[in-house]
Amino acid sequence: MFKVFFIFSMMIWLATANDAQGESFKSLQKKMEKKRLSKRYTSYQLYKNGHFFSALNYLKDYYKKAKKTNKKDPEMAKLMEVLLVKAGTESLGDLPDHMIKGINAxxxxxxxxxRMYYKKDYKRALGYLAKIPSTHRLAPDAFIMRGMIAYEKKDDYASLSAYAQCSKITMSLKGGTKSAPLKRYYDILSQGCLINQARIYFKQKKFKKSLEFYSLIPKTSYHWPYIILEKAWNYYYLKDYNRVLGLLVTYKSPLLTSYFFPEAEMLKALAYYRLCLWDDALNVIKRYYSIYKSRSSKLHTMLTKHKDSHTFFFELVNTPIEKNEKKNMFIRNLVVMVKKKVKYNLDQFSYMNAKDEYYKLKKEPKGKLRSYGMIHVREDALYRKAKINHYTKTTFFNFLNDIYLFSQRLFTLKLEILSSQRHMMYAKKKFEKRKRGDLSEVSRQSDEYFFGFDGEFWADELGDYSFGLKSQCQQESSFERKGEE
Amino acid sequence: MSRVYLIIFTILSIGLFSSNSFGKETVIIKYKKYEKFDLGELEIKGSIIAPGDLSTSNLDVRKFSLQIYERKKFDDHMATQLRSLR
Incomplete structure (x- = not known):
């Protein structure tokens, strides 16, 4: 977990390393007491001094009152760029569109x-995205957004093209940096673009093409545990139900115990149902209700109790894992999943920086500048804390909603299976006796080899399993009903 | 004692000789062990609007299919990925 956090923190710092030299905080504060200093000048000096959040707040104040021509100041725009990297893009969340649209950054x-995307003003959104050069470090993010806009407009071809560009640009940016954490970050972005292409092909029902893109994601990727389920859906529609079951059993391995998806249980039951292995499907459903229901009840109680809290979930995610393990396995697993997310790490990094700057300001001599800085930086830190809290809370609630949603869907499947069993009974048919598991039922490519399973999970084999179950659907036989005994 | 026997004998003989079968035919009643009804040959007055055959050979079971969930697209995953951008 520390490794993940370290990667993202180093990535941002190394990208914009600057020698912080300028007027000292003390002398700047003294100047301010004697005469009025411009916000431009103060912001720049604070930046040079390493007080990034304070500098950004002064810069925001500058833009709030600046004339239209002053907003186009290239030096200030450059300063804004650097400060937003240090403090995070949410720092401009309180400024309305008209105040920042003149800034050429x-x-x-x-x-x-x-903002335009979420207002569904796609034309304007594309207009702003065109201002980001393809060599800029945010170019991959811009192309991801382009891809989403094209997807929303039902233009799959343009969407695929945008995501392909995203992968290309990200690789180019990765080649241009020597920083290992930045290289890894660009890898994550590039893989995200490949996965989105796979998802578009899935929607177009080009399942084999979709699987080709999923196969480009290495098993060491942060995305990999999530795409196992998506790959399984592709195999489901290709009617390779043994491969679906093999993929989903990967979540049982010790390396992936933190990853639990209710949808995976649904797909497992569906695969058994399609193979007409109704007893197995009913067992999956029964286990879902008996094991996961009790765990979700505890989670439900916790969420209901703290749903209005602005700090509880933040503290939960920052609690050591050993303490969370004692509470509930779901809570523990969800916390681990949240902490591995890119968004959480970026927000956490931003929060820690704000907190550090606050304590740094506290040590400075009292004065106008210090007071201003402490008030605003404290607000910035609290805002980021609330943001992390909200993100974690949303993840927990979405998970709980998924449990209930798939519980309902599994119940529908159970009714369908019971109906099928009854129909067979009335038609005086039953399944023949069969043996379970046969290599002849496994479909594999020419470069896939067969290894027997002896109760061990080998890391390099994860995600490549397949079951060898024979479908019972064509094996019905008639029988004479026996007399009542 | 002899008088009692005389009275009993008189009553019994009256009962025997006063039966209706005395001087008539003996009627033997036999019940049938199996009886068959051919419903197809029955005639009903009026127009027949329903079939005569009331039996059903196979139980006509109508199978209702419920809508099972199957994922069609990953729009929600794509939206989540976009929200996690800087």
Whole structure:
């Protein structure tokens, strides 16, 4: 977990390393007491001094009152770019569109594009995205958004093209940096673009093409545990139900115990149902209700109790894992999943920086500048804390909703299976006796080899399993009903 | 004692000789062990609007199919990925 956090923190710092030299905080504060200093000048000096959040707040104040021509100041725009990397893009969340749209900075353009996207004003969003050059570090993010806009407009071809560009640009940016954490970050972005292409092909029902893109994601990727389920859906529609079951059993391995998806249980039951292995399907459903229901009840109680809290979930995710394990396995697993997310790490990094700057300001001599800084930086830190809290809370609630949603869907499947069993009974048919598991039932490519399973999970084999179950669907036989005994 | 026997004998003989079968034919009643009804040959007055055959050979079971969930697209995953961008 520390490794993940370290990667993302180093990535941002190394990308914008600057020697922080300028007027000291003490002298700047003294100057401010004697005469009025411009917000421009103060912001720049604070930045040079390493007080990034304070500098950004002064810069925001500058833009709030600046004339239209002053907003186009290239030096300030450059400063805004750097400060947004240090403090995070959510720092401009309190400024309305008209106040920042004149700022000629690619990061601001991305912020505005995102706002327009969520307002469904795709034309304007594309206009802002066009302002981000393809050599900029945010170019991959811009192309991801382009891809989504094209997808929303039902233009799959344009969407695929945008995601392909995203992968290309990300690889180019990766080649241009020597920083290992940045290289890994670009890898994550590039893989995200490949996965989205796979998802578009899935929607188009081009399942084999979709699987080709999923196969490009290495097993060491952060995305890999999530795409196992998506690959399984592709195999489901290709009617390779043994491969579906093999993929989903990967979640049982010790390495992936933190990853639990209710949808995976649904797909497992569905695969057994399609193979007409109704007893197995009913067992999956029974286990879902008996094991997961009790765990979800505890989670439900916790969420209901703290649903209005602005700090509980933040503290939960920052609690050591050993303490969470004692509470509930779901809570423990969800916390681990949240902590591995890119968004959480970026927000956490931003929060820690704000907190550090606050304590740094506290050590400075009292004065106007210190007071201003402490008030605003404290607000920034609390805002980021609330943001992490909200993100974690949303993840927990979505998970719980999924449990209930798939519980309902599994119940529908159970009714369908019971109906099929009754129909067979009335038609005086039954399944013949059969043996379970046969290599002849496994479909594999020419480069896939067969290894027997002796109760061990080998890391390099994870995600490549397949069952060898024979479908019972064509094996019905008639029988004479026996007399009542 | 002899008088009692005389009275009993008189009553019994009256009962025997006063039966209706005395001087008539003996009627033997036999019940049938199996009886068959051919419903097809029955005639009903009026127009027949329903078939005569009331039996059903196979139980006509109507199988209702419920809509089982099958994922069609990953729009929700794509939206989540976009929200996690900087």
């Amino acid at each position: 690619p990061t601001v353009a991305l912020i505005l594009a995102r």
